[in-house]
Amino acid sequence: MDDRPVVVLEEVSKSFGPVRAVERLSMAIRPGRITGLLGRNGAGKTTTLRMINGIFLPDHGAITVFGAREAGAVRDRVGYLPEERGLYRKMKVLEQLLFLAEIKGRRPAAVRPRARAWLERFELWDKRDAKVEALSKGNQQKVQLIGALLHEPDLVILDEPTVGLDPVNVVLVRNVLRELRDQGRTVLLSTHMMTEAEKLVDDIVLIHRGRVVLAGALDEVRSSFGVDTVQLDFSGDGSFLAGLPGVARARLDAGSAELRLTPGADPQRVLAAALGRVAVARFAVAAPSLEEIFIDQVGAAAELAAAAGEAAS
Amino acid sequence: MSRAFPVLKREYLEVVRKKSFIVLTLLMPFLMAGMMFLPALLAVRGVADKTIAVVDGTGLLAAAFEAEAGPPVTENVPRQLRAAARSAPRPGGRLRFEYVAAGGDVDAAARPLLGRLQQGGKAGGGALDGVVVIPSGVFDDPEVALTYYSRSSADFMTQERLGSIVNRAVTHRRLAERGIVAADADRLLRRVRVEGVKLSRSGEQTAGGELNFLIGLLFVIMLMLPTFAYGQEVMRGIVQEKTERVVEILISSVSPMALLSGKILGLAAVGLTQVAVWFGLAAFAGLYVGAAATAVGVNLLGFLTVRVVLSFLVFYVLGYLMFVCVYAVGGAVSNSEKEAQQFMAPIMIVTMIPWILAMPILQNPDSRLAVGVSMVPFFAPFAMFMRVLVGEPPLWQVVLAVVLAAAMIVALFWATAKIFRVGILSYGKRPTIAELWRWLKVA
Numbered sequence: 001m002d003d004r005p006v007v008v009l010e011e012v013s014k015s016f017g018p019v020r021a022v023e024r025l026s027m028a029i030r031p032g033r034i035t036g037l038l039g040r041n042g043a044g045k046t047t048t049l050r051m052i053n054g055i056f057l058p059d060h061g062a063i064t065v066f067g068a069r070e071a072g073a074v075r076d077r078v079g080y081l082p083e084e085r086g087l088y089r090k091m092k093v094l095e096q097l098l099f100l101a102e103i104k105g106r107r108p109a110a111v112r113p114r115a116r117a118w119l120e121r122f123e124l125w126d127k128r129d130a131k132v133e134a135l136s137k138g139n140q141q142k143v144q145l146i147g148a149l150l151h152e153p154d155l156v157i158l159d160e161p162t163v164g165l166d167p168v169n170v171v172l173v174r175n176v177l178r179e180l181r182d183q184g185r186t187v188l189l190s191t192h193m194m195t196e197a198e199k200l201v202d203d204i205v206l207i208h209r210g211r212v213v214l215a216g217a218l219d220e221v222r223s224s225f226g227v228d229t230v231q232l233d234f235s236g237d238g239s240f241l242a243g244l245p246g247v248a249r250a251r252l253d254a255g256s257a258e259l260r261l262t263p264g265a266d267p268q269r270v271l272a273a274a275l276g277r278v279a280v281a282r283f284a285v286a287a288p289s290l291e292e293i294f295i296d297q298v299g300a301a302a303e304l305a306a307a308a309g310e311a312a313s
Numbered sequence: 314m315s316r317a318f319p320v321l322k323r324e325y326l327e328v329v330r331k332k333s334f335i336v337l338t339l340l341m342p343f344l345m346a347g348m349m350f351l352p353a354l355l356a357v358r359g360v361a362d363k364t365i366a367v368v369d370g371t372g373l374l375a376a377a378f379e380a381e382a383g384p385p386v387t388e389n390v391p392r393q394l395r396a397a398a399r400s401a402p403r404p405g406g407r408l409r410f411e412y413v414a415a416g417g418d419v420d421a422a423a424r425p426l427l428g429r430l431q432q433g434g435k436a437g438g439g440a441l442d443g444v445v446v447i448p449s450g451v452f453d454d455p456e457v458a459l460t461y462y463s464r465s466s467a468d469f470m471t472q473e474r475l476g477s478i479v480n481r482a483v484t485h486r487r488l489a490e491r492g493i494v495a496a497d498a499d500r501l502l503r504r505v506r507v508e509g510v511k512l513s514r515s516g517e518q519t520a521g522g523e524l525n526f527l528i529g530l531l532f533v534i535m536l537m538l539p540t541f542a543y544g545q546e547v548m549r550g551i552v553q554e555k556t557e558r559v560v561e562i563l564i565s566s567v568s569p570m571a572l573l574s575g576k577i578l579g580l581a582a583v584g585l586t587q588v589a590v591w592f593g594l595a596a597f598a599g600l601y602v603g604a605a606a607t608a609v610g611v612n613l614l615g616f617l618t619v620r621v622v623l624s625f626l627v628f629y630v631l632g633y634l635m636f637v638c639v640y641a642v643g644g645a646v647s648n649s650e651k652e653a654q655q656f657m658a659p660i661m662i663v664t665m666i667p668w669i670l671a672m673p674i675l676q677n678p679d680s681r682l683a684v685g686v687s688m689v690p691f692f693a694p695f696a697m698f699m700r701v702l703v704g705e706p707p708l709w710q711v712v713l714a715v716v717l718a719a720a721m722i723v724a725l726f727w728a729t730a731k732i733f734r735v736g737i738l739s740y741g742k743r744p745t746i747a748e749l750w751r752w753l754k755v756a
Contacts, residue, residue: 086558
């Protein structure tokens with residue numbers, strides 16, 4: 001298989017008036033993988049995806065998709081799920097899907113059987129003649145997703161694909177995206193939900209304030225942070241965990257904790273200390289979670305930016 | 314460009330399937346016909362009988378009012394309609410007179426009658442619809458005028474009829490004083506009718522006249538109305554795609570040019586469908602109701618010549634494309650329908666100019682004004698069509714108008730596409746004119 005990147009961004013910048021949405025952003029999306037574009041709200045994820053789709057033109061820098069500089073040349077090979085629902089409210093579900101495939105160059109008659117298969121899989125076949133506006137938000141999201149996939153694109157770009165879906169549908173979407181990858185297609189999705197991304201993506205690109213903070217294969221990124229994290233599920237009051245010797249930083253939720261250890265600290269001693277105070281249900285030593293890395297990196301970047309701001313003023 | 318087709322198809326089907334479209338298309342010709350002919354017919358036929366009191370200061374004109382003024386003799390109603398009214402089973406609008414010969418003081422004689430007019434009959438003596446006062450000096454004094462009192466100031470028809478009855482009587486009287494008997498006087502005073510005939514270059518003759526003017530207006534409305542309606546529709550569609558965010562999907566799938574042309578052509582097809590239905594209905598009406606229409610003297614089919622239908626189609630398409638481009642810009646730069654309406658308000662006024670000029674152009678299709686306006690690209694489709702409809706402008710003028718309009722459309726389409734490309738994706742503040750100009754140069 002061709003290993004050249006499907007999407008390449010080189011030093012791409014985009015401003016909206018005084019707001020710098022994306023600043024000198026470079027990244028490459030590898031073929032046949034699921035890449036997660038991660039970042040906080042307003043980090044520049046949607047702007048980046050819109051530029052890749054040719055909806056916005058970058059102020060500076062170059063974007064190539066399938067080797068083409070002009071988004072129009074490869075439009076038909078790309079499927080796009082925008083952040084906000086983008087469907088004709090008064091149009092019927094099936095009709096709308098056939099229209100979306102038709103503007104991607106597919107004959108309606110040819111995609112009809114596949115449209116039916118997708119609608120059945122997403123439990124929407126009964127609603128094929130309902131107007132979009134009559135559907136629930138989650139169902140509209142599913143219709144939108146089918147619209148992005150119906151013309152069998154080689155590259156699928158999804159802006160927050162699981163927003164508004166219930167857990168059953170989230171699993172369904174996750175499975176669909178894995179299947180697409182297994183068929184050799186490339187998936188690029190954005191999300192701000194790290195636990196969600198962790199279950200799905202192969203590669204990550206973490207952006208903050210329009211710049212790339214961290215990029216690479218998820219496994220490699222995680223292991224590069226070292227196996228220095230203790231994950232603990234327990235019952236009882238865990239507030240003491242943050243103060244244990246050898247714990248550099250602790251993130252506590254109800255009934256679970258993620259503890260980053262100082263270099264050389266012994267995870268077993270942390271476990272022993274915890275056992276004396278709470279009932280431990282699960283104990284693991286691992287690389288830090290994506291969420292932990294995210295907060296670590298973005299927090300650091302935020303602090304750096306704040307420091308730079310102070311130095312400047 | 315092939316991607317414009319699915320957009321075109323979607324736009325077309327969306328509008329044509331609407332109930333409002335079907336209803337409007339089928340009812341419009343009837344509404345128009347009703348608006349045109351009903352008031353004229355009603356004005357002649359639907360008038361109720363009236364009782365008029367006549368206060369005659371001379372005391373010499375009783376005979377004129379005793380000979381009851383039977384069928385209406387009005388001068389300002391089209392001849393054909395007058396004929397229709399006369400042949401109607403119940404000619405309405407008879408006048409009954411109460412004659413009062415007032416020697417000397419007409420005001421004193423009129424006072425109780427005016428009271429009855431005001432009271433509407435409650436004062437006794439029956440209701441009056443009007444009182445006409447003839448001053449005593451009516452035969453000699455050139456300054457003297459009749460006074461007609463009525464409760465409705467808009468009843469100009471009765472006023473005209475009274476005027477002509479009194480004038481006829483006064484003239485007869487004056488002639489009688491010079492020794493001419495009444496029968497001779499009638500013969501001397503007979504009016505000669507005017508019959509309008511339009512002479513075309515090929516020698517054909519078609520009936521001209523007042524109704525041609527009305528039908529000319531009807532055609533022009535048929536030409537302009539779809540343009541306004543579907544221009545609005547294009548604008549609303551674009552704004553809606555922006556607010557519903559469909560535009561992101563569209564722009565990532567088809568080029569802005571294909572999107573714009575698909576939209577504009579889709580709705581042009583809607584308009585043509587509508588016009589085709591109207592022509593079809595007119596032909597139907599011609600075949601089955603033709604006899605009735607001809608009886609009333611309405612030569613509607615005289616207008617449905619190949620020349621007129623062809624030029625209708627050409628100028629319809631030109632006029633439509635010209636204005637819809639502007640509406641598309643309005644939609645692309647606005648974030649809500651309300652904003653778009655505000656943007657369009659000044660432009661709408663400009664588009665109304667040929668409509669305002671319809672009257673002089675239809676009446677004098679070869680005047681300098683008509684020729685000038687029909688050469689201005691923005692107005693050409695409407696103005697030139699009016700000229701073709703009622704006159705026979707030189708071929709070179711027609712061709713020049715079409716070429717100029719087509720060139721204007723190409724330029725407008727180019728500018729629209731550029732503004733559309735940028736505007737359709739700009740959410741938030743509406744751009745200023747200066748910003749629009751920058752988009753035009755940059756995009």
